[in-house]
Amino acid sequence: MIFAQISVGKMENYSYLFADPVSHEGLLIDPAFDHDKILAMIRDGGINLTHIVLTHHHFDHINATAQIKSHTGAEVICHRETAPLLHGGASYDRLIDDGFSFKIGSSIRAICLHTPGHAPGSLCIVVNDMYLVTADTLFIGDCGRADLPGSDPAALFASLQRLKSLPDHLIVCPGHNYGPVPTRSLGEEKRSNRTLLAANLEEFYKLP
Ligand SMILES: [Fe+2]
Numbered sequence: 011m012i013f014a015q016i017s018v019g020k021m022e023n024y025s026y027l028f029a030d031p032v033s034h035e036g037l038l039i040d041p042a043f044d045h046d047k048i049l050a051m052i053r054d055g056g057i058n059l060t061h062i063v064l065t066h067h068h069f070d071h072i073n074a075t076a077q078i079k080s081h082t083g084a085e086v087i088c089h090r091e092t093a094p095l096l097h098g099g100a101s102y103d104r105l106i107d108d109g110f111s112f113k114i115g116s117s118i119r120a121i122c123l124h125t126p127g128h129a130p131g132s133l134c135i136v137v138n139d140m141y142l143v144t145a146d147t148l149f150i151g152d153c154g155r156a157d158l159p160g161s162d163p164a165a166l167f168a169s170l171q172r173l174k175s176l177p178d179h180l181i182v183c184p185g186h187n188y189g190p191v192p193t194r195s196l197g198e199e200k201r202s203n204r205t206l207l208a209a210n211l212e213e214f215y216k217l218p
Contacts, residue, residue, distance in 0.1 A: 011028060011029070011030070011031065011117060011118055011137075011138060011140070012027070012028065012029035012030070012031055012036070012055065012057075013026075013027070013028055013141065014026070014027040014028075014051060015183060015192060015193065016044075016047065016048060016051065017187065018042050018043040018044040018047065018048070018074075019042055019043030019044065019070060020043075021070050021186065022186050022187040022188065023040070023042050023043065023070050023071065023185060023186055024040070024183065024184065024185055024186065024187060024192075025038065025039065025040050025041055025042055025048055025074075026038070026039040026040065026141075026143055026183055027039075027048070027051060027052070027055075027057070028114065028118055028120075028137055028141075029055060029057045029114070029115075029118075030114055030115025030116060030117045030118055031117065032115060032116060032117065033058070033115035033116060034055070034056050034057050034058055034115070035057075035058050035059075035060045035114050035115040035118075036052065036055075036057040036058060036059045036060065036061075036114065037059075037060070037061045037062075037063065037114045037118065037120060037137075038052075038059055038061070038062045038063075038078060038084065039062075039063045039065060039135060039143050039145075040063075040064065040065050040071040040072070040145060040185060041062060041072070041073075041074040041075050041077075041078040042070055042071055042072065042073050042074050043070070043073060043074060044074070045074035045077035045078055048074065048078060049077075049078065049081055049082075052082065058082075059078070059082040059084040060084055060085065060114060061084055061085050061087060061112065061114060061120075062075065062078060062079065062082075062084045062085070062086045062087065063086075063087045063088070063120070063122065063133065063135060064086065064087070064088040064092060064096075064100065064102070064133075065132060065133045065134070065135070065143070065145035065146070065185065066089075066092055066128065066129035066131055066132045066133065066145060066146060067088075067092045067095035067096050067097070067100075067129060067131060068129060068146065069097070069098055071145065071146070071185060072096065072098065072100040073098050073099075073100070075099070075100040075101070076098075076099040076100060076101070079101075085103045085104060086100075086101065086102045086103045086104070087102065087103070087104045087105075087106055087110075087112075087122075088102045088104075088105065088106070088131060088133075089105070089106055089107070089122070089124055089131035089132070089133050090105040090106065090107065090131070091126070091130040091131035092129070092130070092131030092133075093105055093131070095129075095130070095131070095160070106122055107124065108122070108123060108124035109121065109122070109123070109124075110122045117138075118137060118138055119137075119138055120135055120136070120137050120138075121135065121136045122134075122135050123135070123136065123172065125144075125147045125169035125172060125173065126162060126165045126166070126169060127147065127154070127156055127161065127162050127163065127164075127165040127166025127167070127168070127169045127170075128145075128146045128147055128153075128154035128155060128156060128158070128161060128166055129146070129158070129160055129161065130160050130162070132145065132146065132147050132154075132169070133145070134147055134148075134169075134173065136176070136180065139177070139180070140179075140180065140181065141180065141181050141183055142173070142176060142180040142181065142182050142183065142196055143183045144173070144182055144183065144184050144185070145184070145185035146184075146185045146186070147166070147169055147170070147173070148170065148173055148182060148184060148199065148203070148205070148206075149184040149185075149186060149188045149189055150182065150184055150188065150189025150190065150191055150192070150193070150194050150199070150203075151188075151189040151190065151199075151202065151203055151204075152188060152189070152203065152204070152205055153166060153170060153203075153205035153206075154166070154185075163214070163215065164211060167208070167211050167214045170205060170206055170214075173196070173206070174200055174206055176196060177196065178195060178196055178197025178200065179195060179196070179197065180195065180196040181193050181194075181195060181196070182194055182195070182196050182199055204217060205217060
């Protein structure tokens with residue numbers, strides 16, 4: 011599997027590119043800011059981008075969707091609660107619910123988990139039982155904000171509990187480079203991330 015964590019914009023955002031090494035069909039998660047950089051990686055890799063997933067509606071995760079879509083024709087996928095909040099020219103082709111699963115080429119299986127809290131339609135995506143793209147739900151060493159319009163702290167806590175039930179070997183791929191390292195195993199996050207160590211909602215609310 012081809013995998014790239016792409017640094018974009020000035021807010022330390024990450025876009026993620028996955029591709030099948032044989033068919034070169036590809037998946038892009040959260041196209042933002044530097045569409046020329048992303049398109050160059052797609053072109054240089056000979057990738058036929060077939061799918062784009064938007065993890066949530068915030069501007070810094072979707073603002074290159076229209077450009078990437080117009081150059082590649084990829085199908086844009088988001089959770090149905092994200093759809094009414096899209097803006098800035100981003101549009102969708104398919105609305106999904108929790109558990110939506112799809113294939114990229116013959117070697118990549120992506121499963122979308124609805125993990126609300128940071129935003130109503132927040133998704134985390136498991137790619138091939140290897141990567142866990144967490145966007146703004148879980149960062150390395152922290153979690154996403156739950157004080158924005160549409161955020162729900164109790165829902166975020168519940169979503170983090172769900173992520174804790176996933177296998178330790180998954181590599182957490184956050185939506186921003188806010189931690190000491192760009193990626194880390196979910197097992198390490200379970201052991202050290204204060205937001206995953208909170209035992210209950212009361213402890214979670216007390217975190218600074
Ligand atoms: Fe966000």
